Amino acid sequence: MTSLLIERPLPHGGRLVERVVRDKEVAKKMIKGCPTYDIKPTLHFETGVPVRNVYREIMSICYGFFSPVEGSMTQAEVERVLKERRLLNDWIFPFPLVFDISKEDYKKLGVTKGDRLVLNLKGKPFAILDIEEIWEIDDPERFAHRVFGTPEDNPEVVRQRFDKKHPGWVIYRSLQPIVLAGKYTIINEPKFRPPFDRFWYPPRKCREKFDELGWRTAIAHQTRNVPHVGHEFLMKNAAYTGDIEPCHGILVNAIIGVKRRGDYPDETIVEAQEAVSTAGYIKPERRFVSICLWDMRYGNPLESLLHAIIRQNMGCTHHMFGRDHAAVGEYYDMWATQILWTKGIPSFGFDKSPIDIPYGVQIRPQNMREFAYCPVCKEMAYSENCGHKREGISGSLLRGMIAEGVQPPSVIMRPEVYKVVVKWWKHFGYPFCNEKYVRDKERDLEVELEDL
Amino acid sequence: MAHYILVLLDDKRMEKIKGSPVEKNIKSMFGGELKCIEVNVPDELSQKILKTFDTARIDARGAITDLPVAFMREFFNQIAEKKSIGPEVIEATLEKADQIKELAAKESEYLPPPDIEV
Numbered sequence: 001m002t003s004l005l006i007e008r009p010l011p012h013g014g015r016l017v018e019r020v021v022r023d024k025e026v027a028k029k030m031i032k033g034c035p036t037y038d039i040k041p042t043l044h045f046e047t048g049v050p051v052r053n054v055y056r057e058i059m060s061i062c063y064g065f066f067s068p069v070e071g072s073m074t075q076a077e078v079e080r081v082l083k084e085r086r087l088l089n090d091w092i093f094p095f096p097l098v099f100d101i102s103k104e105d106y107k108k109l110g111v112t113k114g115d116r117l118v119l120n121l122k123g124k125p126f127a128i129l130d131i132e133e134i135w136e137i138d139d140p141e142r143f144a145h146r147v148f149g150t151p152e153d154n155p156e157v158v159r160q161r162f163d164k165k166h167p168g169w170v171i172y173r174s175l176q177p178i179v180l181a182g183k184y185t186i187i188n189e190p191k192f193r194p195p196f197d198r199f200w201y202p203p204r205k206c207r208e209k210f211d212e213l214g215w216r217t218a219i220a221h222q223t224r225n226v227p228h229v230g231h232e233f234l235m236k237n238a239a240y241t242g243d244i245e246p247c248h249g250i251l252v253n254a255i256i257g258v259k260r261r262g263d264y265p266d267e268t269i270v271e272a273q274e275a276v277s278t279a280g281y282i283k284p285e286r287r288f289v290s291i292c293l294w295d296m297r298y299g300n301p302l303e304s305l306l307h308a309i310i311r312q313n314m315g316c317t318h319h320m321f322g323r324d325h326a327a328v329g330e331y332y333d334m335w336a337t338q339i340l341w342t343k344g345i346p347s348f349g350f351d352k353s354p355i356d357i358p359y360g361v362q363i364r365p366q367n368m369r370e371f372a373y374c375p376v377c378k379e380m381a382y383s384e385n386c387g388h389k390r391e392g393i394s395g396s397l398l399r400g401m402i403a404e405g406v407q408p409p410s411v412i413m414r415p416e417v418y419k420v421v422v423k424w425w426k427h428f429g430y431p432f433c434n435e436k437y438v439r440d441k442e443r444d445l446e447v448e449l450e451d452l
Numbered sequence: 453m454a455h456y457i458l459v460l461l462d463d464k465r466m467e468k469i470k471g472s473p474v475e476k477n478i479k480s481m482f483g484g485e486l487k488c489i490e491v492n493v494p495d496e497l498s499q500k501i502l503k504t505f506d507t508a509r510i511d512a513r514g515a516i517t518d519l520p521v522a523f524m525r526e527f528f529n530q531i532a533e534k535k536s537i538g539p540e541v542i543e544a545t546l547e548k549a550d551q552i553k554e555l556a557a558k559e560s561e562y563l564p565p566p567d568i569e570v
Contacts, residue, residue, distance in 0.1 A: 261560070262507050262518045324512045334512065375483045391481050396509070396517030397458065401486075403521050405566060406460055409485035423570040425563075434560045 006217055006243040008210070009362035011313045013068025013091045016203050019185045020062055024452055027187035031125055031452075035109055036118040037101070039126070041258075041442050045140070045174040046164065050442035052171045056257055056293035057097050058119070058127050062186045063202035065292050065310045071183035072099035075135040078179075082146045084349040085305070090359040092349075093309065094302040096147060099129055099184075100137070100176040117180065118187075124449035125188050132182040137175055144172035148299055148331070154347040157301055157336035166331055167260060168297030190447035196256065199270050201290040206251070207315040213285065215248035219318035219366060220311035222304075222326065223254050224296060226264045226272040226421060228413050230371040230393045232281055233380040238320035238366050239286075250287040251316055253307075256446060257295035259433040262399065266446070268424040268431075272417045279416035290314070293446065300325055300332040301340040305354060305361070312363040320366045341365035373411055380411075402431050455498040457516050457542075459528055461487040468528075472535040491527075491537045497546070504549050505556075520556030521563070 011017075021027045041050035060066050068091055073081065077088045078096040087093050101109070111117055111131055119127045137143050148169055149158045162169040192200050201209055210218055219239050225231070240246045252273050256266045264272075270289055277284045292310055297303055303326035308319050325337035333339065344350035344357075354360045372390035374381035381390055393412045401408050407418060425431040433441075461469075461478065466487065469475055477489050493501070498516055502508050507518045519527075526548055530541040545552075 262509075327512075329509065373482050378483060392513055393482075394511045394513055394515070394517075396511040396515065397513075400458065400517055400519075400524070401460060403563065404460055404524060406462060406486075407566065407568075409482050411482050411485060419568070419570045422565055422568055425565040426570065429562045429565075430560075431563060431565070436561065 002244060004244050006317050006364075008207070008216065008315050008317060009312050011064065011067045011203065012309045012361055013089070015067070016064040016313060017061065017067040017070055018064050018204065019070060019183065020189060021185060021187045022189065024188075027125075027452055030185075030187055031116070031118045031128060034116045034118045034128070035111055036120055036125070037105070037109060038120045038123070042100070042171060042174050042176075044170055049438070050258060051167065051174055052258055052295040053442060053445065054099055055121050055126065055445065056295055058184045058186065059190070059293045060310075061097070062127065062184055064313055065203060066097070066306075067203070067309075067313045069093060069097060072129065072179065072181045073097055074133045074181040075179070077181075085302070086349065086359065092305065092354055092357070092360055094299065094305040095297060096172075098175065098179045098181070101178050101180065102176045103178060105176075106134075106178040111180070119184075121190070121447075122445065122449055125452045126190065126449060127184050127186045127188075129180055129184055130182045131180050135179050135181065137177050137179060140173050140175055140177070143175070144169045147172045147297075148302070149348065154345070156345050156347055157333045157339060158331065159333055160329070160331045162331055166298065166328060168299055168328075171295060171297060188449055188452045190449050192447055195267055195271055196291060196446050199254070199274075199289050199291045201314070203313040203315070206290060209288070210249065210315050213249060217242045217247045217317045218249040218251050218315065219247040219320055220307070220314070220316040220363070221250055221252045221320055222307050223252055223273060224263070224269065225395050226269055226398075227276055227417060228393050228395070228398055228408070229380050229411060230373075232276055232414070233371040233382075234320065234322060234368055235287070236282060237371070237382060238318075238368050241318060241366050247318055248286070250282065251311065251314060252287065252289045253311060253314065254289065254291050255294050255296055256291045257293060259438050259441060261433055261435060261438060263433045264421070264431070265424055265428060265433055265437055266441075267427075268421055271424070272420040275416040275420050276414065279414060281414060296326065298326055298328040300327040301336040301345060301348070304337040304340060308354065308361045308363050308365070312361055316363055318364045318366050320368055322368050323370060338367040341367060399432065455493045455495070455510055455514050455516050457491045457493055457519070457527065459489045459491060459524070459531065461489065465528060465532075468532040469535070472532075474531060474535055474537055477537055489531070489537060491531070491541070493542060494539055497539060497542045500546060501542075504546065505553075520552060521559055522552045522555035526552055
C-alpha cells in the first residue's frame with residue numbers, strides 16, 4: 001500500500017471518553033443516598049428566554065464528542081482555556097464548559113468538594129457529577145468577553161465588540177455564578193425522540209458505521225441549516241479531496257440545540273439533509289447525517305476548532321470549512337476560521353495552524369471558498385473557477401422566499417428538500433422556529449428518560 | 453459594508469409596478485427563475501431597522517434579512533405606491549412599525565403552509 005494513504009485519526013487526546021453506565025443496578029448503587037438537583041435551562045440574563053441546557057453538554061462529554069473533556073471544568077482549567085485554549089492536560093480546546101448553579105440553589109444543596117450530585121432531567125435521574133471543586137464566576141460579562149475575544153486583544157480576527165445581539169456571548173453572560181466542577185457520568189441513558197433517534201451516532205458508533213461502509217477517509221460537513229444546492233456542491237466538491245482518491249464518505253453532522261426565532265426547526269434540518277441523499281443527489285452509500293447536542297456559541301474560529309475535535313472523535317479524516325463558519329453578524333472576520341487553519345491566530349494561543357502544534361488536532365482542514373449560481377455556466381460554480389458574475393444564495397435569502405410563500409427554484413433548493421420544509425411547516429404551523437417552538441423545545445428537549 | 457433589502461417579485465407584484473420607474477430596477481436571478489429588486493438601505497436606516505425588529509439580521513451578503521413578512525408586504529406596498537426605491541419608502545415603512553409588529557406577532561404564531569403534496 002502506498003504511504004500516501006491517510007488513516008483514520010485517533011480521538012483527540014488519544015482515547016474516546018465514554019462515561020455511560022448501562023447497568024441499572026450498578027447505577028442505582030452509585031446514586032444511593034446522594035443529593036439531587038434538577039437540571040435547569042440557562043435563561044437569558046435580560047429576557048429570561050432559555051439560551052442553553054447543560055444536559056446537551058453532559059451528553060456530548062459523556063458520549064465522547066468532546067474527548068478528552070470529562071466534565072465541568074475547574075477554575076484553573078477554565079483559566080487555561082481562556083488564556084491558551086488548552087486543557088490542563090495540554091490538549092487544545094476552545095471553550096470553557098461548566099456546570100453552573102445559582103447561589104440560592106447552592107445554599108439549598110449544601111454540597112461540598114468530594115460529594116456526588118445526582119442530576120435529574122425531566123424529573124428522572126440522568127447523570128452524576130462528582131464534585132472536585134466549587135468556584136465562582138465573579139464577573140459574567142468579562143467572562144463572556146474573554147471567551148470570544150475583543151478587537152483590542154484579538155485584532156487578527158475580532159472586528160466588533162461582542163454584545164447581547166450575539167447568542168453565544170449571551171450564553172456565557174447568562175451563566176449562574178457558582179460552578180460545580182468535576183466529572184460527569186450518565187447513569188440513565190436518554191432515548192432520542194423521532195426523528196432524532198435515527199441520526200444519533202455517538203463517536204464509537206460512528207466509527208463502527210464508517211467500518212461498515214468501508215470508509216477509510218471521511219470529510220465532515222458542519223450544518224445548522226436546511227441545505228440549498230450551494231451546500232450540496234460544497235459537499236460534493238470538498239469531498240474530492242482525500243489522499244490518492246476522493247474521500248470515501250461525507251459525514252453531515254448537525255448541531256442540535258437551543259434555537260433562535262427564525263432558524264429552521266431541528267426536525268426539518270436533519271430530514272432535509274437526509275433528503276439530499278435519499279433523493280440521490282449524493283447517494284446514501286457516500287453520505288449520511290448525524291447529530292451532536294450543543295447550544296451553538298457561534299464562535300467562528302473557536303467554534304471551528306470545536307467542530308474539528310467533535311468530527312475527529314467521530315472518525316473523520318477531513319473537515320470542510322467555508323466562509324463565515326459558525327458565524328452570526330460581523331463580529332469576526334468572515335475568513336477567521338480559514339485564517340486559524342492556515343496560519344493560526346496567535347492571540348488565541350495558536351501561532352500555527354491547530355494541526356501543526358503539539359497536542360493539536362489531526363483532522364485535516366479543507367478550506368473552501370464559495371459556490372454560487374452562474375447564469376453563464378448554468379451551474380453552481382466555484383468562485384475560484386468561474387470567471388463570470390455569479391449569484392450568491394444564502395440561507396437567509398431562502399428563508400425570506402419561503403416565508404413569503406415563494407417555492408425556491410430547483411437550481412437553488414431541491415424540490416425534495418423543500419417538501420421536507422413544508423412537511424414540518426404543516427406539523428408546527430410555521431416554517432421556522434417561532435417563540436412557541438423555542439419554548440416547547442426547551443421544555444421537551446430531544447430525549448425521553450425511563451425510570452431508573 | 454452597504455446593506456440592502458431584497459424584494460422578491462411574483463406575478464402579482466410585477467403587475468403592480470408595471471410601467472413605473474421602479475421597473476428598470478428589476479433584476480433576474482438564477483437563470484431568470486426569480487425576479488427581484490435590491491433596495492439600498494443607508495446605514496442610519498439599517499441600524500433603525502435592526503433596532504426596531506429583533507429578528508432582523510444582516511447576512512453574509514450584506515442583505516437585511518429575517519424581517520417580518522408583514523414588513524416585507526408593507527415595504528412592497530410603499531414601493532408600489534410611491535413608485536420609488538429611495539430611502540422614503542424605508543422611512544414610510546418604519547412609520548408603520550407598530551402596526552407591522554402587531555401583525556408580525558400573529559404571523560409568528562402561524563403561517564399557512566403551501567398546499568403541496570409532501
